Amino acid sequence: QVQLVQSGGGLVQAGGSLRLSCAASGRTFSSYGLGWFRQAPGKEREFVAGISRIGYSTYYVDSVKGRFTISRDNAKNTVYLQMNSLKPEDTAVYYCAADRSGAYYATTSYDYWGQGTQVTVSS
Numbered sequence: 001q002v003q004l005v006q007s008g009g010g011l012v013q014a015g016g017s018l019r020l021s022c023a024a025s026g027r028t029f030s031s032y033g034l035g036w037f038r039q040a041p042g043k044e045r046e047f048v049a050g051i052s053r054i055g056y057s058t059y060y061v062d063s064v065k066g067r068f069t070i071s072r073d074n075a076k077n078t079v080y081l082q083m084n085s086l087k088p089e090d091t092a093v094y095y096c097a098a099d100r101s102g103a104y105y106a107t108t109s110y111d112y113w114g115q116g117t118q119v120t121v122s123s
């Protein structure tokens with residue numbers, strides 16, 4: 001069993017930056033594909049970004065390309081989401097997720113999920 005514990009998030013003005021972290025338990029972190037999702041009030045959960053096992057490949061939803069960066073540190077069992085140039089429409093609860101097979105796409109059926117963290121962007 002893998003536990004994902006998220007940190008970061010909070011309130012920021014439009015144009016500002018935040019970094020989310022997601023730390024995993026276990027010794028097989030480097031074998032997981034990882035993703036970040038978000039869910040705004042009244043909306044369905046949305047894929048934001050994904051990263052491959054070693055971190056060489058990344059994938060982003062169009063709305064965050066050029067503003068968000070997903071990265072991972074396998075030595076620290078942690079995945080990050082650096083969010084720059086934040087917009088009010090980025091306001092949501094953000095979730096990290098891990099997939100045992102190493103997949104990291106929007107359609108991946110992720111096995112483990114973090115507890116969620118609120119990101120609020122004021123205009």
